[in-house]
Amino acid sequence: MFPIYVAIVPPPARPPLTTMLWRGVRRRCAWCGGRGAFFTGWFHKQDTCRTCGIGWHRGYEGFELGAMTINVIVCFGALIVGLGVGVAITWPEIEVAPLLVILGAVALLLPVIVYPVSYTVWQAVDLAMHPPERGDGTPPFR
Numbered sequence: 162m163f164p165i166y167v168a169i170v171p172p173p174a175r176p177p178l179t180t181m182l183w184r185g186v187r188r189r190c191a192w193c194g195g196r197g198a199f200f201t202g203w204f205h206k207q208d209t210c211r212t213c214g215i216g217w218h219r220g221y222e223g224f225e226l227g228a229m230t231i232n233v234i235v236c237f238g239a240l241i242v243g244l245g246v247g248v249a250i251t252w253p254e255i256e257v258a259p260l261l262v263i264l265g266a267v268a269l270l271l272p273v274i275v276y277p278v279s280y281t282v283w284q285a286v287d288l289a290m291h292p293p294e295r296g297d298g299t300p301p302f303r
């Protein structure tokens with residue numbers, strides 16, 4: 162009888178969470194760090210990373226809800242901080258009209274600016290919670 166050898170392929174090494182988050186903040190693929198990995202435009206994204214092939218939502222229902230939550234946290238946080246700074250600067254006679262104009266502009270523009278970053282940051286959080294498996298695309302094995 163001949164011995165049977167079985168190849169054991171190690172699971173993909175997950176990058177540290179801080180590395181994946183930093184990649185996400187820079188709109189890169191959280192897994193491989195590929196530049197412009199998912200977004201071909203500000204709003205247009207591909208299903209898989211152009212560098213490593215991993216799917217950005219990997220078939221999860223509600224992936225967009227996590228990305229939207231990141232967007233809401235960033236935008237509401239900025240509005241709360243902006244409101245606090247505006248009130249503190251103009252105290253005791255608070256200038257309401259300039260505050261409304263500035264914070265209204267922030268409320269309209271910031272979600273658009275943060276849109277792609279919220280997806281890549283949420284992808285980093287998602288990859289930390291659910292590391293990719295073989296059916297999730299072709300992540301690089303390290």
Ligand SMILES: [Zn+2]
Binds near residue numbers: 190191213
């Ligand atoms: Zn990638």
